[in-house]
Amino acid sequence: MRRLAPMLLAALAVMVAACEKKTQPAPSGEGGTQAAQGQGAAPGGAPADANTILLGQVGSLTGGQATFGISTRNGIELALKEANAAGGVKGKKLSIRVYDNQSKPEEAAQAATRLITQDKVALILGDVASSNSLAMAEKAQAAGVPMITPSSTNPTVTEKGDYIFRVCFIDPFQGFVMAKFARENLKLNTVAVLQDNKSAYSIGLADVFRRKFTEMGGKVTAVESYSQGDTDYRAQLTAIRKSQPEGIYVPGYYSEVGIIARQAREVGLKVPLMGGDGWDSEKLFELGGSAIEGSYFSNHYSPDNPDPRVQKFIADYKAAYGAVPDALAALGYDSARVAVGALERAKDLSGPSVRDAIAQTKDFPGVAGTVTLDAQRNAVKSAVVLKVEDGKTQYVTTINP
């Protein structure tokens, strides 16, 4: 009997090791070719062989924002699969190594360092959450490795330096979009704000929203805050209720927003909630239930868009992953395609030439809008406003910059 215990522990250790492998160093194979799979299993991250171009992704595959990272990974995978089917880049196949950052900035920084120093990737994609991208951008900029974030909207991310790009719009724009929508479309006069004080993204959206909404003649009745990972928001919501707003701006992530919606209804707040692209996840409807119905959020793309390019992407994505792609999958897909386009145009695969090629991206037909990068390396594009209805999103309007 005494021997049983160590055996069990050993089994547990093996199990844990196995899951590590699943979520961490294993690259998600491109197109499922044998070469890439075999290379992926190599310990310690051997550098890419001469016939493949290795890209890196850092994403939140576990932790509070897990669906973000997984959707992004799927989108990137799909784009690379297509690029490889079309013959790859410069006669070479593309392969990607994916690391999990557990939704934590410090893990993201480590993973980025690993991609740069050990795996020697040509380019880094990631992450969704701005706090994580900021941590990664520092490393990428210092090492001179280009990085494209698919969906980090905080302005400071690309301010880290000339190697950092994004294929989405920035927070001030999202705050502006919602302020405009609340004032002009919903005709609200008073709004309360509930922001996540641990997230640069949430604070960024909330600040611009407040400024714009007041500029447009509205009144912000209360500003309350919570911290990522909280699960009880009743104290803040009670205070908001006392200020009697006609709407509440909650620019947080779906994992918290769903619960906030339930508790808002519970403390007697019946007014619509509004938010940003951090809401975009199937999980929002499960967590929010009927409480989230009738709420609005700004987003990068709507699956209702009839554009054949978008519909083809949705069909391909459905076939591969059995779900309708959210905006993060679409932006992941776009970021990988912008990367592929740049690698094709680049003179060679060195950091500076790839950087210059990305910077020249103009009128790139992405599924989440046309990508043109401005001098600050940000994409300039319009945003859509979606309404939650019957457990799914409904396209309401498009708001241009």
Added chain:
Amino acid sequence: MAQLLQHLINGLAAGTIYALVALGYTMVYGVLKLINFAHGDVMMVGVYMGYATAFALGRDMRSSLLGVAVVFAVAMLGCALLGFFIERFAYRPLREKPRLTALITAIGISFALSYGFQLDIGFLPGAAPRAFPEVIEPVEWLVIGDRDVVVWNWQVISFGIAVALMVGLQYLVFRTRFGQAMRAVSWDHRVAALMGIPTDRVIALTFMLSSALAAGAGLLYAIKDTSVSPLMGLYVGLKAFVAAVIGGIGHVQGAVVGGLVLGLVEEFVVGYAASTWRDAVAFGFLILVLLVKPGGLFGRVAAEKV
């Protein structure tokens, strides 16, 4: 004034749950001098058991009285079993080893559970938080003024269940033969063994009991916050541990008082200051208590060689 009353009610609702989880820490510490850092994660596993049971029962069944009883029973029995296995295979083999070894193992088990449950294979639930089904259909029981103070049925029920569990535990520890055996083992397990007390069995039962309590508390927590996630155990577990230390770890009443105090302190900080201050104030309060009364509010200071 009305707001104060509302915060008081909310704080008590949160505090009783901390208290229940803290009781688990205190019992195991009392008997084994082991801080069972996996306790919060056992609680999380219990919540997922309740989650699965509630779904299996279906919408109508789970909000009936019988349904609620079944959800609690399955989760608590399931966790008791988990507690038994953890004690049997992770802690018992290390019982005569230095105490630090068991502590490290406890942290290992804690991480194995909380990260294992983030995998998305087979029956494992995946990393994203989930909505906990409405086991108790929320109804407003008492509304004062223009919703200035609202008391919900789940707050009262959860308070009632928590108090019943605490009273039951108090009775068990101080009025039954098993409780007497527990206290004897806690005093000195070698001497207790010499007196004919089956120490292994008493310790195993203590673990099962504390794990079942954790599952019950976890369900109340999930009902309160309407969500469940694999990392909830780390968070609630740490808070309950703080509550146990504030009250004086190893002390049953201390755990209850510590839990209530912590729940109220947190609620008032969030209500009157900002939520970002909450953890800082909670842990600051812990440091303050330890500075003024190193054994906790109810504990005695015993010189111990570490």
